[in-house]
Amino acid sequence: MSSLLKRASAPLLALMAACVLAQAVAGPAFAATITDVAGRTIELELPAKRVIIGEARQIHVIAALKGAHAFDTVVGWRDDLIKKDPDSYAAYIERFPDIARLPRFGYVPQGDFSLESAVALAPDVLTLNLEAAKTAKEDGFEEKAAAAGIKIVYLDFRLDPDKNTEKSIDLLGQIFGATERAEAFKAYRRAEIARVTDRLAAAKNLDRPKVFIERAPGITGDNHCCRTFGPVNFGKMVDLAGGQNIADGIIKTTFGDLSAEQLIVSDPDHVIVTGSNWAAESDLNQFVSVGRGADLTLAKAKLVDLMKRTPFPEVKAVKTGAVHAVWHQFYGAPYEFVPIQQFAKWFHPDLFADLDPEQTFREFHEKFLPVSYKTGYFVSLDRGVN
Structure with a gap:
């Protein structure tokens, strides 16, 4: 027995044994060549036997592909789920209590990912988000991982979802041996988005309300306005839902800042802020905590307070009460069909009176x-009382 195994705790040995059993159930691996979203060609055996998830929020996709077997071949993950989405973490820890013992890692671009600790787990694959690629390459992280026999696969659900979301689902389907499930997931997602876009396309004389969507206010630092989204991510969701993102043509990147003057001049019909449970990271605690099981009375009170900032009291949407909050984590998982449906109901309530986004998300969980x-x-x- 190796010195590593001799030093391993009983819980870790149990997890390793579970991985071996999962590999036997999954069947034999086969040599394959894949191309990740960074355009890199990777040769590896599929499905992977031991995976480190370089962003734990990728579990939102992996769980949809693997269901009750989501963690069978996961040997470690980043610490972001417990920090940035603790309500989802609580759901998964309740269902899979053993994951509390999974080794946690930091973030590659921040320099706090321990490659030495990763190597000790002998992973086949390390999945990373695309925004980590520049740092990983320039700092030699990619080269060192390759020398240790670890295959890095880049995914993207955030920077350019139109281009990379389905590709990333496919990659995870290959890595985890769930390609048929990946196809089913993609088909469901497309169909639920089409419930909105098809109806909008058929509508005559559609009036698109002006929308400002603010990115994650109230977490840290100066709680000023107006961080927002360009033509992708939440900005694209606004467009698909029949709204007009007021940052279109001004912000060309995924994220950017509008001035208070631009917000006043645009005078949006709707204001949406993104929020989540950021209690572990916030020094302001002024964010709107929405997400799984959120206290919506408290969330609404926080939303009221955020609208007291300059220049929101001068904006039409605030005067009429057309102000909303959406779970921020929709921006990094291919569950965007849910906010697209909810936005459509906010923007065009008569056209989408029969649409029930909450039932859609409930059904997705069940399926x-x-x-x-x-x-x-x-x-x-x-509406109309603020």
Whole structure:
């Protein structure tokens, strides 16, 4: 027995034994060549036997592909789920209590990912988000990982979702031996988005309301306005839902800042802020905590307070109460069909009176996910009384 195994704790040995059993159940691996979203060609055996998830929020996809077997071949993950999305972490820890013992890693671009600790786990694959690629290459992380026999695969659900989301689902389907499930997931996602886009396309004389969507206010630092989204990510969701993102043509990148003057001049019909449970990271605690099982009374109170900042009291949407909050983590998982449906109901309530986004997300949980559904992903102020 190696010195590594001699030093391993009983819980870790149990996890390793579970991985061996999962490999036997999954069947033999085969040599393959894949191309990740960074355009890199990787030769590896599929499905992978031991995987480190370089962003734990990728579990939102992996769980949809593997269900009750989501963690069978996961040997470590980044610490972001417990820090940035603790409500989802609580759901998964309840369903899979052994994951509390999974080794956790930092973030490659911040320099706190321990490659030495990763090597000790003998992973076949390390999945990273695309935004880590520049640092990983320039700092020699890619080269060192390759020398240790670790295959890095870049995914992207955030920077350019139109281009990379389905590709990333496919890659995870290959890595985890769930290609058929990946096809089913993609088909479901497309169909639910089409429930909105098809109806909008058929609508005559569609009036697109002006929308400002603010990225994650109230977490840290100066709580000023107006961090927003360009033509992708939440900005694209606004467009698909029949709204007009006021940052279109101004912000060309995924994220950017509008001035308070630009917000006043645009005078949006709707304001949406993104929020999540950021209690572990916030020094302000002024964010709107929406997400699985959120206290929506408290969330609404936080949303009211955020709208007291300059220049929001001068904006039409705030005066009429057309102010909303959406779960921030939709921006990094291919569950965007849910906010697209909810945005459509906010923007065009008569056209989408029969659409029930909450039922859609509940059904998605029942069809694809191993964790139960709880409400709390959206909140709005009262129209016309603010």
